[in-house]
Amino acid sequence: MQIDIIAGTRPNFIKIAAIIYAIESSKTGIKYRLIHTGQHYDEKLSLGIFRDLNLPAPDRNLNIGSGSQAEQTGGIMLGYEEILKEKKPNICLVVGDVTTSMACAITAKKMGIKVVHVEAGLRSKDWSMPEEINRIIIDSIADYFFTTTIEASQELYRNGKSKDQVFFVGNTMIDTLLRFKPKFQAPEIWNKLDLQKKNYLLLTLHRPSNVDKIQNLKRILSSIMENSGEVPVIFPVHPRTASILEKISLPSKNLFFIKPLSYLEFNFLLQNSMAVLTDSGGVTEEATVLQIPCMTLRENTERPETVQIGTNEIIGTNKENIEKALFKLFANKWKKGAIPELWDGKTGKRIIEVLIEEKAFHTGQIID
Structure with a gap:
């Protein structure tokens, strides 16, 4: 065959x-x-x-x-x-x-x-x-x-x-995640910022609805920064987003833009983060298996099991929902998840x- x-x-x-x-x-x-x-x-x-x-x-x-x-x-x-x-x-x-x-x-x-x-x-x-x-x-x-x-x-x-x-x-994504979990490796930003386990947030954005319009992207980032205190927010920037970010004035001492990470580096940061905010379906699956609180910056998901069973919550992109989700996280009230069948x-x-x-x-x- x-x-x-x-x-x-x-x-x-x-x-x-x-x-x-x-x-x-x-x-x-x-x-x-x-x-x-x-x-x-x-x-x-x-x-x-x-x-x-x-x-x-x-x-x-x-x-x-x-x-x-x-x-x-x-x-x-x-x-x-x-x-x-x-x-x-x-x-x-x-x-x-x-x-x-x-x-x-x-x-x-x-x-x-x-x-x-x-x-x-x-x-x-x-x-x-x-x-x-x-x-x-x-x-x-x-x-x-x-x-x-x-x-x-x-x-x-x-x-x-x-x-x-x-x-x-x-x-199959979980097969790969579990196979390479022992080989996750710290990226340069880990030592550069002296990051510690569970003391930072991880952010990923790439959906056109979130990143192609400057106002949408600025609103999301502003909402996260206004409600994350002094916790570092690490944002590996997708190539499609980098050029748009250059047009945004968003001073923040704890928001760090970095280049795309390798698979092993990204999942090292995910595994050790306090939580991940993302519009990626795949990241919600990985976060569920790694038992990391996950906030989906969309109004829907094609992976409902990550919400029904896992650690994910759909919070959308409006300021109020982001504020509520981060408040729940910092109050140690985020739900515990389980791993879906098979x-x-x-x-x-x-x-x-x-x-x-x-x-x-x-x-x-x-x-x-």
Whole structure:
């Protein structure tokens, strides 16, 4: 069996790592081709993570780079189509909800290749999010689905998928987190500021609705700074946000902008923080497993288990909610969370076991 494993962004790399480890340790003869679209091209967000996670070099890199949603989608589809003309796999495996996954899923499906979606069935119900559109498109055309929760499986059933297409296996991001937890390493800022465990806040922002408009970004940052006392706030700045921050006058002695961190460095800061404020879905999952209080700076989430079971709360971006959330944190009244079912570090193995057992994955000619 030949599988194309698709990745293009930092979250993709973290998710596919567990699958690649499982393939290489299974000794089943499964062959894979790692396709990197180049959607993330910053060193810390892209190739650096291959070193951090001990991943093999990509077999192909489309080097798509920056551009609008349409430009990236079109470029990825054209590039992946050329690869498929050279050789078709049995399966195109895509993870998550980024442009890379959506574009390659469409391209593979149109060329008669079975599409497998890992992390299927997630829904925020927020159509302003490009990721929500991508999720729905991928799930509407994929052939098989691996889910992180029972609720995600039920969402797929409601949309007409059959039980022989849907497999509840857990969360590959957590496989990678648990595998590399002993190897987390302190970034430069840790020693530079003499940070101590549980004495700082970690902040991440990258959603267009939060960072593309100066007033929105300034309001969020001001609200956090006004309610964080003298606690340091460490903000690794996503490349898309850096240019906007240059236009904001926001003097603060305890807000520290730093460059993007490696995977091992970021999770070191997350694990040792007092809390994280974020608009990233993946960070809410990692915070839940690491038992770190998490505040989601959005009005919704496609990962409700992090709220229902984990340490996450949806607080939005208005000043009053941020103030209330930080007050609760500093009063030591934040809730205790638990870890969702099957988030146990064995998801990659379960996925490979399904691929091996399901005869449907072994049909279809591989064309050289």
